[in-house]
Every structure is written in structure tokens, then in C-alpha cells.
Amino acid sequence: MVKPSAEVLIIGAGLSGLAVATFLKHKQPGISLLVLEQGDHPGGAVRSHLEEGYLAEGGAHGFLDNCLESRVLVHEVGLDSEVEKAPLAEFVRYVCLDGELKLIPQQPVKILKAPLIPLTAKLRVLAEVLQKPLPGEPTVAQWVEHRFGKALLPFADAVFTGTYAGDIERLKIEAVMPGLYTMEQTHGSVLKGLVNKVRSGRKDGKKKKGLPAMTSFSAGMERLPQAMAAGLALNREIMYRTAARSVEKTDEGWLVRTAQLELHCRHLVLALPVNRCLALMVDTTVVAPPMSSIPEARIATVALGFTDQAQIPFGFGYLAPECENRFALGALFSSHMFPGRAPEGHVLMEVLVGGRRHPERLELADDQIIDKVYLDLKELIDLPEPPVFSRLLRPKSGIPQLEEGYPALLSWRKRLHQDIDNLHLCGFGWQGIGINDMHKEAWKVAKRILVGLLDEESDEIKGIYF
Ligand SMILES: Cc1cc2nc3c(=O)[nH]c(=O)nc-3n(C[C@H](O)[C@H](O)[C@H](O)COP(=O)(O)OP(=O)(O)OC[C@H]3O[C@@H](n4cnc5c(N)ncnc54)[C@H](O)[C@@H]3O)c2cc1C
Numbered sequence: 001m002v003k004p005s006a007e008v009l010i011i012g013a014g015l016s017g018l019a020v021a022t023f024l025k026h027k028q029p030g031i032s033l034l035v036l037e038q039g040d041h042p043g044g045a046v047r048s049h050l051e052e053g054y055l056a057e058g059g060a061h062g063f064l065d066n067c068l069e070s071r072v073l074v075h076e077v078g079l080d081s082e083v084e085k086a087p088l089a090e091f092v093r094y095v096c097l098d099g100e101l102k103l104i105p106q107q108p109v110k111i112l113k114a115p116l117i118p119l120t121a122k123l124r125v126l127a128e129v130l131q132k133p134l135p136g137e138p139t140v141a142q143w144v145e146h147r148f149g150k151a152l153l154p155f156a157d158a159v160f161t162g163t164y165a166g167d168i169e170r171l172k173i174e175a176v177m178p179g180l181y182t183m184e185q186t187h188g189s190v191l192k193g194l195v196n197k198v199r200s201g202r203k204d205g206k207k208k209k210g211l212p213a214m215t216s217f218s219a220g221m222e223r224l225p226q227a228m229a230a231g232l233a234l235n236r237e238i239m240y241r242t243a244a245r246s247v248e249k250t251d252e253g254w255l256v257r258t259a260q261l262e263l264h265c266r267h268l269v270l271a272l273p274v275n276r277c278l279a280l281m282v283d284t285t286v287v288a289p290p291m292s293s294i295p296e297a298r299i300a301t302v303a304l305g306f307t308d309q310a311q312i313p314f315g316f317g318y319l320a321p322e323c324e325n326r327f328a329l330g331a332l333f334s335s336h337m338f339p340g341r342a343p344e345g346h347v348l349m350e351v352l353v354g355g356r357r358h359p360e361r362l363e364l365a366d367d368q369i370i371d372k373v374y375l376d377l378k379e380l381i382d383l384p385e386p387p388v389f390s391r392l393l394r395p396k397s398g399i400p401q402l403e404e405g406y407p408a409l410l411s412w413r414k415r416l417h418q419d420i421d422n423l424h425l426c427g428f429g430w431q432g433i434g435i436n437d438m439h440k441e442a443w444k445v446a447k448r449i450l451v452g453l454l455d456e457e458s459d460e461i462k463g464i465y466f
Contacts, residue, residue: 005034005261005263005264005265006032006033006034006263006265007031007032007033007265007266007267008024008031008032008033008034008265008266008267008269008449009033009034009036009254009256009263009265009267009268009269010033010034010035010036010269010271011035011036011244011247011256011268011269011270011271011272011280012035012036012037012044012270012271012272012276012427013035013036013037013039013042013043013044013225013229013238013240014042014043014044014045014046014225014271014272014427014428014438015043015044015045015046015224015225015228015435015438015439015442016044016271016272016426016427016428016438016441016442017035017037017269017271017272017427017442018035018042018225018228018229018232019069019073019228019438019439019442019443020269020271020424020426020442020445020446021033021035021228021232021237021238022073022076022077022228022231023069023072023073023442023443023446024446024449024450025231025232026072026076027446027450028450033237034237034238034239034263034265035229035232035237035238035239036239036242036243036244036256036258036263037238037239037240037241037242038241038242038243038244039240039241040240040241041240042225042226042228042229042238043059043222043224043225043226043229044059044225044273044397044428045059045060045273045395045396045397045428046059046060046221046222046224046225047059047222047393047395048219048220048221048222048223049220049303049391049393050219050220051389051391052305052343052389053342053343053346054303054305054341054342054343054346054348054389054391055219055220055338055340055341055348056301056303056334056341056348056350056391056393057220057221057301057350057393058301058393058394058395059221059395059397060221060435061214061216061221061332061334061350062086062214062215062216062221063214063215063434063435063436064088064212064213064214064215064436065085065212065213065214065215066209066212066436067436067439067440069436069439069440069442069443070215070435070436070439072443073224073228073439074215074224077224077227077228077230077231078227079217079223079224079227082217082218082219082223083215083216083217084215084216084217084218084338084340085213085214085215086213086214086215086316086336086337086338087211087212087213087214088106088211088212088213088214088316089106089210089211091214091314091315091316091336091337092104092105092106092314092315092316093315093316093317093318093319094313094315094317094318094319095154095155095158095318095319095320095321096318096319096320096321096324096326096330096380097116097154097321097324098324099324099379099380100380101313101318101380101381102116103313103315104116104155106211112125116155117151117152118151121149121150121151121152124148124149124151125148125149125151125152126191127149128147128148128189128190128191129189129191129192130189131146131147131189132188133184133185133188134146134147137172137174137404137407138172138173138174139168139169139170139171139172139173140156140160140168140169140171140172140173140176140177141153141156141157141168141169142173143173143181144156144168144173147184147189147190153168153321153323154321154323154324155321156168157321157322157323158319158320158321158330159319160176161319161320161321161322161329161330161355162319162329162330163176163433163434164176164297164356164399164401164402164433165297165298165299165329165352165354165355165356165399166297166355166356166399166401167322167355167356167357167401170295170356170401170403170404171401171402171403172402172403172404172406172407174407175402175403175406175407175410176402180193183197214316214337216338218340242258242260242261243258243259244256244257244258244280245257245258245259246280246283247268247270247280247281247284248284249284249286249420249423250264252264252266253265253266253267253268253422254266254267254268254422254423256268266422267422267423267424267449268422268423268424269424269426269445269449270423270424270425270426270427271426271427271442271445272427272428273296273397273398273400273427273428273429274293274294274400274409274427274428274429274430275293275294275296275400275429276427277425277427277430278291278292278293278294279292279293281425286416286419286420286423287412287415287416287419289409289412290405290408290409290412291405291408291409294400294401294402294403294405294406294409294429295356295400295401295403296398296399296400296401297354297355297356297359297398297399297401298354298355298359298362298395298398298399299329299352299353299354299355299362299395299399300352300353300354300362300369300392300393300394300395301350301351301352301353301392301393301395302328302350302351302352302353302369302370302373302390302391302392302393303348303349303350303389303390303391303392303393304348304349304350304351304370304373304374304377304387304389304390305342305343305346305347305348305387305388305389305390306346306347306349306383306385306387306388307345307346307347307385307388308345308346308347309384309385310347310381310382310383310384310385311381311382311383311384312333312336312347312349312381313333313381314333314336315333315336316332316333316336316337317330317331317332317333317349318330318331318380322357326376327353327361327372327373327375327376328351328352328353328373328376328377329352329353329354329355330351330352331349331350331351331352331377332349332350332352333347333349334348334349334350335347335348335349346388346389349377351373351377353369353373356401362394366392369392370387370390370392374386374387374390397428399428399433400428400429400433402429402433410430410431413425413430417448421448421452424445424448424449426438426441426442426444426445427441
């Protein structure tokens with residue numbers, strides 16, 4: 001019998017892989033595990049950038065505090081005292097419409113009352129209860145227009161620009177909003193489904209939940225993977241600069257090859273973005289995936305520092321739907337949410353550029369992108385002086401796009417998990433793209449390893465973190 005290198009081998013030290021490892025250690029401190037990471041630091045798509053007193057994020061800006069798994073992780077790695085929160089109830093969001101920033105109220109009823117769309121369009125939204133479900137695999141745009149009418153398309157566009165940097169003409173509703181899609185399928189209407197949910201919550205005595213808060217850390221989002229990795233490094237349970245090149249099923253479990261090593265394990269966790277995972281899976285002896293890759297959207301973040309002469313509206317930030325034809329996808333008003341992110345007397349905005357529809361914009365030089373972003377913002381926000389600080393951050397990671405064929409890919413993963421009890425696929429793009437999605441999936445993987453329980457895929461209503 002081959003001696004295993006570790007009982008559990010986790011490939012990838014992004015939030016997913018580190019969360020699986022942290023949950024496993026939490027529940028079973030003596031477990032033998034090893035994390036392999038191709039890079040020289042933990043965190044994958046999460047990268048904080050501190051320069052001249054401005055703290056910006058090259059990747060994720062935060063996560064909502066309404067996810068138990070994320071709260072457990074933060075507590076487990078001792079970061080409770082470093083948490084910073086921006087409650088959504090206080091930090092309103094804006095959508096750019098007709099060349100102006102329009103405030104979006106935080107509650108659905110107030111949204112309906114606000115003068116954002118004409119009365120006829122509001123009545124059309126309510127007529128959703130009469131619409132039959134759309135057959136096939138509709139895109140977000142097809143589905144929203146069919147159910148709620150054309151007037152809601154710019155708002156749906158803004159939502160999926162803020163999360164996926166995606167194109168609603170291509171994202172599949174079933175993949176990106178499984179909870180709403182299931183409501184339509186089971187209740188015949190989303191509005192009816194929502195009313196039912198509220199009623200049954202009341203019957204069960206559930207308290208009405210307030211709006212969640214956007215959460216980060218005083219030293220930025222990278223603090224979370226750093227803290228998770230530090231615990232593993234103490235016991236030499238993480239290896240950097242070690243890329244898995246192939247994975248192979250053996251009688252005892254799995255064999256993973258890197259440039260220098262052959263590692264054996266009982267449980268193999270691929271905690272990787274969908275495409276990296278598929279690249280490792282195509283040559284295994286198990287059933288081939290229905291596709292070898294999915295599209296990704298790239299974005300860049302432009303961090304802009306201004307003196308406090310800049311009249312940035314109070315709130316979380318804004319998003320611009322495609323129909324507005326703007327250069328930037330939107331911006332976060334970062335130092336409003338997290339005041340320590342700019343030097344005294346200054347403010348920080350983080351502006352997003354590129355996305356699924358405009359990869360060509362990222363081919364411009366850094367200076368050109370920064371100039372174009374500033375000109376774009378100046379039309380929307382009162383900025384009497386040019387920025388005193390600017391930096392373009394180009395994340396290496398693309399954002400997986402859940403488009404044509406993605407439901408079949410999820411079914412393939414489900415079958416794989418049913419057939420092979422010691423293989424676990426999770427990570428960026430599997431069952432969601434947000435940090436909370438990653439942590440929920442990581443917990444399911446840990447549970448499956450520890451007690452052999454395969455959770456049903458849930459059709460929850462996903463939070464919107466922008
Ligand atoms: C620009 C951007 C902004 C975002 N903003 C938000 C946000 O505000 N809120 C939010 O909730 N989510 C956000 N997200 C999503 C969030 O960052 C991801 O959900 C999360 O970071 C994914 O973690 P992961 O571990 O699954 O994947 P990754 O972070 O991609 O980590 C995978 C790791 O695996 C390593 N790896 C890859 N291949 C191999 C191999 N063969 N061998 C060994 N190691 C390997 C990589 O180097 C990497 O470290 C954003 C993502 C991006 C890109």
C-alpha cells in the first residue's frame with residue numbers, strides 16, 4: 001500500500017482552499033492535510049494594495065455579514081477585532097440613468113414608490129404574477145424582460161455588472177439567481193414566491209432580518225486569507241510555489257503530480273476557479289466534463305485619491321448599465337464606507353473598468369485608462385480638482401461567467417460527487433462567485449470529508465455584494 005502524503009490534499013490557497021482547511025482543522029484538529037499553492041502567497045483573487053496612505057483592493061472589496069460560514073471563519077482565525085462594517089441600511093447605492101446618479105432606495109416597496117420608472121412600468125412589474133414561466137434556459141435579460149418588463153433591464157444590468165462584470169444577454173438566470181428561478185418554477189411567479197416566503201417565515205416565528213453590512217478588515221480583505229494561511233504555515237500544512245500539474249485516481253485515493261513531487265492522498269479537494277479545475281480534470285480517468293472551459297470577464301480597478309473638495313455623494317457607490325455608454329462600469333465610494341482608507345483630508349474612490357463586454361478597454365495603457373476614468377467620473381460627480389493619487393490595479397483572475405451550458409457543467413459536478421466520494425470540486429465559479437458562496441461550499445466540502453454527507457445543492461436567493 002502506498003503511504004499517503006496527507007489524508008486530505010487541497011489544491012489552491014485562495015479563500016476556498018483555505019476555508020476548507022480551516023473548517024477541517026476547526027472540527028478535527030488532528031486531521032492530516034496539505035494545501036498546494038502555485039503562487040508565493042495566499043489569497044488568489046483577493047489582493048489588497050496600500051500606497052501613500054490609500055488602501056485599495058485589486059480583487060474582492062468585501063462580503064455581506066449575513067453568512068454564518070463566513071462569520072465562523074473570521075472568528076476561528078481571530079479576526080473579529082479587525083472587522084470593519086458598512087451597514088447597507090446607511091450606505092445607499094446609486095445607478096447611473098440618463099447621465100445622472102440616481103439613488104436606489106434600500107427597500108423593495110420604497111423602490112417601487114421612487115420615481116425611477118414610469119407608472120405603467122410599475123404596473124407591468126406587478127403583472128409579473130400573471131406571466132407563465134419561460135421555457136428553456138433563458139438569459140437574465142430574457143427572463144427579466146419577460147417577467148417584469150423592459151423598464152427593469154437597466155437595473156438588472158447594473159446588478160450583474162456589479163457582481164459578475166457580466167453581460168445580462170449571456171448570463172443564465174438559472175445559474176446566477178437559482179433561488180429566484182426556482183421560485184418562478186414552483187410558485188409560477190417570483191412575487192408570489194416572495195410573499196409566500198415572508199408569510200411562512202412569520203408563521204415559523206422568524207424575526208424580520210434587517211439589511212446586512214458590507215464587511216472587510218482594517219488592513220483590507222487580504223487579511224482574511226493571510227490569517228487562515230498563517231495557522232496552516234505553523235504546522236507546515238501549506239506549500240507555496242507548488243503547482244499541481246495532474247491528478248490521477250488510484251486504488252487508495254488520488255495521486256497528484258507537481259514539477260518535483262508525487263503526492264498521495266485519500267481525499268482530493270480542487271479548490272480552484274472553474275477553468276483551472278477543468279484543466280486538471282480533463283485528463284483524469286473519470287467522466288470528462290461537458291466543456292473544457294467557460295468564459296471569464298476581466299476587470300481592472302482604478303484607485304483615485306482626491307482632496308475632500310471632491311463632492312462624492314454619500315453612499316456605497318454607483319453602477320452604470322451598458323445602455324448609458326460610459327467608460328467605467330461603476331465605482332465604490334471606498335473611504336465613505338471604510339474611512340481609514342485615505343489619508344486625513346482625502347477621499348478614495350475605486351473605479352471598475354472592462355468586464356465581459358469591454359475587454360478591449362483593458363488593452364489601453366494605465367495612464368490612458370486613468371485619464372478616461374477621470375473624465376467619465378467628472379461628468380457624474382463634482383470633482384473640482386484632478387486626483388492627487390491614482391493607481392491602476394490589474395487583477396490576474398478573471399470572473400467566471402455562468403453562461404450557455406453552465407447548468408450542464410453543474411450537473412456533471414453533481415454526478416461526479418455522487419459517484420466518487422473522495423473527490424471534491426469547489427471554488428470560484430462553482431455554485432456562485434461571491435466570497436460567501438465560496439465559504440458555504442467550503443463548509444459543505446469539509447462536512448462531506450468528515451462525515452461523508454453530500455449536501456443537496458441549495459437554491460438560495462443570492463446576496464448582491466455591490
Ligand atoms: C476583481 C474581482 C473582484 C471581486 N469582488 C468581490 C467582492 O467584492 N465580493 C465578493 O464576495 N467576491 C468578490 N469577488 C470574488 C471573490 O474574490 C472570489 O469568490 C474568491 O476570491 C474565490 O476564491 P477561490 O479560492 O475559489 O479562487 P481563487 O481566489 O482564484 O484561488 C485559487 C488559488 O489556486 C491557485 N492555483 C490555481 N491553479 C493551481 C494549481 N494547478 N496548483 C496549485 N495552485 C493553483 C491560485 O494561484 C489561487 O491562489 C471578486 C473577484 C474578482 C476577480
